Amino acid sequence: VKIGVDAGGTLIKLAYTYNQGESISFKTFPALQPEEVVKWIQAFDDEAEIGITGGKASLLQSMLGRPSLGMVEFEATCNGVRYLLRQSGVTEEAHILTNVGTGTSIHYFDQSGQKRLGGTGVGGGTLMGLSQVLTGITDYHELIQLAAAGDRDRIDLKVKHIYQGAEPPIPGDLTASNFGRVFALAATDTLSKEELLASVVGLVGETVATASVLAATPYDSASIIFVGSSFIQNDLLKEVVEGYTRLRGATPLFIENGEYSGAIGALLSL
Ligand code: ADP
Numbered sequence: 001v002k003i004g005v006d007a008g009g010t011l012i013k014l015a016y017t018y019n020q021g022e023s024i025s026f027k028t029f030p031a032l033q034p035e036e037v038v039k040w041i042q043a044f045d046d047e048a049e050i051g052i053t054g055g056k057a058s059l060l061q062s063m064l065g066r067p068s069l070g071m072v073e074f075e076a077t078c079n080g081v082r083y084l085l086r087q088s089g090v091t092e093e094a095h096i097l098t099n100v101g102t103g104t105s106i107h108y109f110d111q112s113g114q115k116r117l118g119g120t121g122v123g124g125g126t127l128m129g130l131s132q133v134l135t136g137i138t139d140y141h142e143l144i145q146l147a148a149a150g151d152r153d154r155i156d157l158k159v160k161h162i163y164q165g166a167e168p169p170i171p172g173d174l175t176a177s178n179f180g181r182v183f184a185l186a187a188t189d190t191l192s193k194e195e196l197l198a199s200v201v202g203l204v205g206e207t208v209a210t211a212s213v214l215a216a217t218p219y220d221s222a223s224i225i226f227v228g229s230s231f232i233q234n235d236l237l238k239e240v241v242e243g244y245t246r247l248r249g250a251t252p253l254f255i256e257n258g259e260y261s262g263a264i265g266a267l268l269s270l
Pocket of ligand 1: 125126
């Protein structure tokens with residue numbers, strides 16, 4: 001067996017295959033339980049080949065106590081994305097890649113290599129942290145389900161709210177200020193958890209989309225590829241990112257199993 005591991009800040013992602021060329025299987029563990037990953041890997045015999053990437057790679061390597069190949073995270077992610085693009089028949093050669101993990105990292109890559117363009121601390125960790133502060137909820141699936149039922153209208157200030165019927169110089173549906181409409185609420189108004197969580201998803205999604213479109217501006221690339229576990233079962237975040245990226249004139253692309261791109265890259269390096 002060959003196992004690629006992407007040990008991130010929140011989740012440890014694994015991609016593994018029993019025979020070269022056979023389909024790849026996937027598995028995820030919480031980053032707070034690296035010993036579970038070690039146990040899972042150690043259940044394989046000594047023939048198992050292991051490639052590890054991500055911020056917690058060295059920690060995991062030392063816990064494993066058997067040889068493993070370390071790989072630079074950004075290289076692994078881009079190699080994994082190249083593989084997934086080939087699988088899905090995408091043929092363009094140059095791309096902007098935005099990885100929305102605990103934080104967000106933005107890259108340019110083509111056949112010859114990759115370059116990190118920048119990033120933002122607003123990412124999946126912000127979604128978790130801000131949601132917890134605002135509602136007390138810590139469970140990821142509960143949070144995203146409630147968010148999907150929420151309406152941002154009383155919380156977020158749109159450009160058209162400011163222009164009130166006059167013709168705005170930029171699209172009226174752009175958010176002028178995330179959470180910027182709260183001041184207009186009456187003292188007696190209370191916001192529901194659903195509204196608050198939908199607005200947190202809005203803040204994260206719009207920030208990520210905006211940073212990506214700005215980073216992409218100097219590049220002649222067909223699309224912006226969005227990956228990362230923050231999109232897992234989170235259709236609302238996908239919708240926000242997709243809509244906002246289009247509103248700003250670029251083309252978003254989501255790829256199946258994109259959250260495993262780092263693990264796939266680590267696997268392919270073996
Ligand atoms: P990292 O590599 O930094 O761990 P990921 O790409 O794994 O980042 O994304 C982590 C984010 O994915 C979390 O911040 C959260 O928003 C989201 N997420 C998806 N599934 C889960 C889960 N089961 N538990 C916690 N967070 C999850």
